[in-house]
Amino acid sequence: MTEEQKKVLIATQKRFALDAKESMIKVFNNGNIGYHFLEGDGALIDLVKEIPEYHGLVVRSDLVTDELLEVASNLEAIVRAGSDPENINITKAREKGIYVSNTPGRNANGVAEESIWVMGAIARNLFSAYESMKNGEFLPDDFIGHELEGKRIGLLAFGHIPKLLSKKLSGLGAKVFAYDPFVTDKKVGEEYGATLVDNIQDIFEKSFIVSIHVPNLPDTNKIVNYELLSLMSNNGILLNTARPNSINYDDLKQTLLEKDGFRYASDVNKVIFIKDNEMGKFHDRIFLFPKLGAQTFESNIRTATSAADHLDDYFNKGILNDCVNVPLPEEMKEYALLTMSLGKFNKAFIDNPIKIEIVCYGDLNTHKDDFKQYVLKGLYEENLGKKITPSQALEFATDNNVNIITREPDPTKIYPHSIEIIYHSSDSSSHKIRGRIDEGELQVTRVGEFKQNIPIFPYDTIIVQYTEKAGMFDRIGNQFTKYGYNKVYGGFGPNEDRDKAMTFIQVEPNGRVKGVEDIIKDEINPMKEVYRAVNINMK
Template sequence: MKVFVADDISSLGLDRLKQYQEIEIEKRTGLKEDELIAAVSDAEALLVRSQTKVTRKVIQACGQLKVIGRAGVGVDNIDVDAATEHGIVVINAPDGNTISAAEHTFAMLISLSRHIPQARQTMQEGKWDRKTFVGVELSGKTLAVVGMGRIGTEVAKRAKAFGMRLVAYDPFLTEDRAKTLGVTLKSLEDAVAEADFVTVHTPLTKDTKHIIDEKMFGKMKTGVRIVNCARGGIIDEVALCEALTSGKVAGAAFDVFEEEPVTADHPLLQFPQVITTPHLGASTVEAQVNVAVSVAEEVGHVLVGKPFKNAVNIPSLSEEQKQYLQPHLNLGERLGKFVGQLASGAMSEVEMVFCGELDDSDLPFVSRSVLKGLLGYRYGDEVNFINAPTLAKQAGMTIRQVRESQHKVFTHLLSLSVRVNGELHKVAGTLYNGLGPRIVEIEGYPIDASTEGKMIFTKHHDRPGMIGHLGSMLGKEQINIAAMQVGRKETGGEAVMLLTVDKLVPESVVHELSQLPGIHEVQTIVL
C-alpha cells in the first residue's frame, strides 16, 4: 500500500509507517494540483501539513485513496465534504501542539511584561538602556483567559504557577468545571474589565470574529496588555491600533493576524510596544514530531484495519454501514450545529431521542455526530467524531440517549434537547426520500426546512406585515432570501421563522432586525 507524503513531515513520524511491511512511502513536496493528482493516483493514503491543498478535484481523481492525514489540527486545506462523499477518512492530530501553543503564549506574556525583544534590539544598536525598559511583574496580576479549551486551560495552569489571579470567559464552560480548573467564570465584559493581561484562545467563528473590538477595549483598564496566539481576527486589529495610540493598551503580543503573511507596512508593526512572531505557536521540534507521529500512527491503523481515534469526518465503519448510516450521521451533525449556534452558552444537559428505524447498535455513531456538531463552535478543528464524547464529559455535560420504536408522524425522527444556562432548547429533524435531512421542529414549533446554507432564525409575534418588514430590510441590504419557513402554534401568538439567504448577514443588520416591532429574537446560523 502506497502512502504519498506531499509536505515536509518529521521522519520520526514516517518511521511509524515503516514498521508495516505492506506500506510503501513516497515523498515529493511542492507539487501543483495536476502533479499531485498524478502522484496520488495509485496511493491508498496521502499525508500533508498546511501547504498542500487537497481539493475536490484531487479527491475525485484518486480512486484508491482510503485516508488523508493532516499533520496538525486545522483541516481547512482539505475538502472534507468531498472526502466524506468518497468514503475517505480524514485524520488530524488535535493534541500534538497544545503544549507548544500554550508555552508560546506564556513566552509572549513574559516578553510583553518585561520588554525583552525591545531591550535586546537596543543592545544590538550598542545602547545600555535600563530606564526605558522597566517592566511589570506577573505575580498578583489578573489574567483574563478568553476561551478555556485545551490551550486556554494549559495557559491558565502556567499562570497560576506565576501567582496570577485568573478570570475566564467561555460561554460553554460550566461553573463546576471552572472551579475544577481554578478560574473565576465571568462575562466577557467583566473579565476584560478586571484584567491586567488578556489572552484569547477560541476558534475563529462568526461569533468570535472581532470578539475583542472597540467596545471591549473601552471597558478595559488603561495600561492593559493583550496577547493573541490563537487565530487572526479574534481581535479587531484596527481597534487595537487605536487603543495603542490612545494609551488604553500598553502593549500587545501577536503570533497570528487577520491576513497572513504580514507585510512590513502592517499597522501593528509600527508600534514599538507591540511584539510579533510569524505564526510560531506550533513551531517546536516536539510539536512537529508529535503531530507527525500521531497522524502517521493513525493513518497506519486505518490502512491495516486497526482502531483509530482522530477521524475528522467518519468512524471506522464497514462500507455497508457507511452507506446506511451516512444520512443519519449528517442529520445528527447538522442538528448539533444548529443548536450550537442557536443557543450559545454553558451546555449542561444533552438529550437525544431516536425514533424509528435505527438499531441500538447504530445510536452511538449518530450520538457522536450530534456531539461533534454541537461542540464545533467551542472547539473548532479540535473536535472530531471520536473525541466528541470525551470533550463533552470534560465540559461537565450530561448526555442521555432515549430509544423509541416509532413516531406518530415520521418514519424516522431525531430530537435534540440541550439545556444552556438553565434554559432548554430543542430541535428535531428527519430524513425525506429525495430531499435529504430536514429540520421539522425548532423550539417546539413545527417547521419544514433544509439543513444547509446561511440562515436567519427569528422568534416573533405572529401578526400581518411581519414577513414584509423583514424582507424589506434584507432587500435594502442587498441580501436575497432563497427560502423561508414559518412555524406557529396558534394565530396571533408567537411564531418562529427560518430564512435561508444567499450571503452572510452582518451583525449590524442582525441588530437592526432585532429592533423591529414584534421581533423577540434574531440569530444567524450557518450550516
C-alpha cells in the first residue's frame, strides 16, 4: 500500500453479509482504495483507536461520536450505509470539514416488502393462528380475517419506502392514501398508485391500516399521538417500520385499552415499553420484530455497494453523492447565504418551478453542486413555513419531480463571482435572477430583463415593473409612505430597449395602517402602467 493511497474503515457492529462485503471489496480494489473491516461487538470500542489513519468511514447504525470526530485527523468522508444518518453528528462533521452521505432508497424494497407481509399476516390473524397451532389447537373458524384488496391504507410520509410500498399495495387492489408535507404534487402520488391528502388526520380517520415512514426529525417526535390514534377504527392496525420516537407510547397504551380490536406492529429497536406491566395485557395485539426491514441479502448488497461507490466517486472523482451536510469552505459561507436569498427572491416570480438552472461564475463554479441545495432551501422554506436543511430541500425537490441542472458558465460572459438562477414554470415561461457579493454586501444584480443592483437587506422588498413613464418611482414610493412605511432603500432603471422600467423599494413599518400586500393589491396593481408587482420578504 503506497502512502498516497486512500484508506477506508468499515466499522459495523451489525455485520454485512459475505456477498455484500465481497461487492465492497471489488469496488475498493478497482478504485485503488485501501480498506479494513472492523465488525462485531468490539467495533465501536476499537473505532476511536483505529480511525486516525483512515480517510473514509462506513457505518450502519453505529454511533459516530464527537470524540471520534475529534481524533479523526485524516477523515474526509463518512457514509452511513442506510437512509437516515441520525447516528452521526452532522453539524460537528461539517465544522471539521468532513462530508457525510447516506444511501437512501437502497433498502427501500426490503422494508416495503416486509411491511406488506406484516400487514397481511395481522389482517388475516396468522400470528395468532400460529400460536394457537403451537398449543395443539386447530380452530380455523376463530381466526377469520380481512383481505387487503379494497381496503384503505394510509401512509405517513411519501419517500423512497412508502412510494414502493404504495406501488405494491395498489397492485393488490388496496386503496392507498398518503400524507407528506414535503410532497405536494398530486401527480407524484398518482405515479405510485397513491392519492396524496392535504392533512394528517385523513390518514388516520379513514384507513384500516396506517403505516409510519417518517424520518427522525424534531417535528416528527411523538407525531403519532392520542388525537390521531383515536380517529382509527376499533380493529385498526398501526405499523411502524420507521423510528421509535415517532410514537407517543403512553397514547398508544391508552388506545389499546379503549379499542379492544386495535393492533400494533413494529420492527424498531426501542422496545423498552414492552417491559411495562401495562403492556403485557396486550401481548396478543402487539407484534414486535428485531429490525428486519433491510435485513435481506439483496438490500445488504445494494446498500454496501452504494456506500463503497460513494467513497470511490469521492476519492477518485471528487464527487460525494447523497451528501447531507454540504461542508463549504469558510470563504463560501456568505455565498451560501446569497444563493438562499436568490432562491427566495426568484420564488416571487415563479412560485413552483418544474426546472431550475444554476450557473456559477469564477471560482464559485467549483461549489455549484453544493450551492444548488441552498437555492432550493431558499425556495422551499417559505412554502413550508419552517427551517429545513439543504439536503431536505433537495429531497423535497426530487420528490416533487423538479429537474435541477447545474450549467457550465458561458466563457464569453464575465460576471465575477456571480450566481445565476433560472426558474422554468409548467407554462413554458422562465425567469432569470443573478447576484453577487460586492465588498461584503449581498446584491441582486439582475431581475429578469432588468440589470439593477439591489442590496439584500432584511426588509420587505417591493419590485414593480411597468411601461416606462417619468415619475413612477416617486409615485410608487409615496403609496408606502402614505400608509406608514419608511423607505430604507430604493432605485429604478430601464431595460435594454428602454420601453419598460423597474422600481425597487425596501421598506420598514413606521406606524403602518395597511399591510404591504394590501398596498400592492389596492394601490400599485391598479396603476395602468404596472404589469407586475411583487413583495419579497427578505427578513
